[in-house]
Amino acid sequence: MVRLKNRYVLCVVRGGDLALRALSPSAVHKTLSHTLQAQHGVYGQARCLIGMTVFYVNMKTGVVIVRVRKDSLSLLSSALPFVSNVGYPPNRVPCHLQTLHVGGSIRSCQKFLIEYHRKTLQSQLAACVTNEERQRVRAAITSTCFSIGPDKDVDADLDLGSD
Structure with a gap:
């Protein structure tokens, strides 16, 4: 039996109080999905989204933990610097994600x-x-x-x- 290995990406949302209020697991997931599609196309988006979940979101401090499969880590890591806003289209808030740590x-x-x-x-x-x-x-x-x-x-x- 083969074990799937995951990596956990610890990020901080930088962008002020408005960006922190717009944080939710679904908003972060949708933002990452759109960014992955813009950077890597539909194939890269689908490959990364198969095992990706937003594991933890703290609206007070802006800490986000995203779980992704080990083989898709490079796709997510290369797309994170291109995140320019968080939230759903009517309430999009400009911000960016700063990666602090990648752990097993x-x-x-x-x-x-x-x-x-x-x-x-x-x-x-x-x-x-x-x-x-x-x-x-x-x-x-x-x-x-x-x-x-x-x-x-x-x-x-x-x-x-x-x-």
Whole structure:
């Protein structure tokens, strides 16, 4: 029996608050489908869409995880820089996708995401003016870093101590 191998592409949507509001798994899937067709034609689109699913979308922080088959990874990776907007035609919002990590498992993407947020947390908190803003930033990042195991504490992983 042959096992199908998947890759998980971790992306961040860059484009402001409007782009984050337009995020949904179906909107991201449709956007990727149109971009794949524009870049690789119908054959490339069909080949990539067979095993592609939008696995995770966080509307607060713009984190998107897309699962794709290993043999179609190059098609998706080459089409991602050409994403210029997200959403359905009446409500299209200009933005772009920045690829952060490509992993072989969800767990590797989770670990990378926790480490990424740990590195960027200090700069984001320094930009906050009030304590209320700091709490919103912490809540958004904590919601993104879902726990890896049943005994893991995300706040302890991020080391979100007091300011």
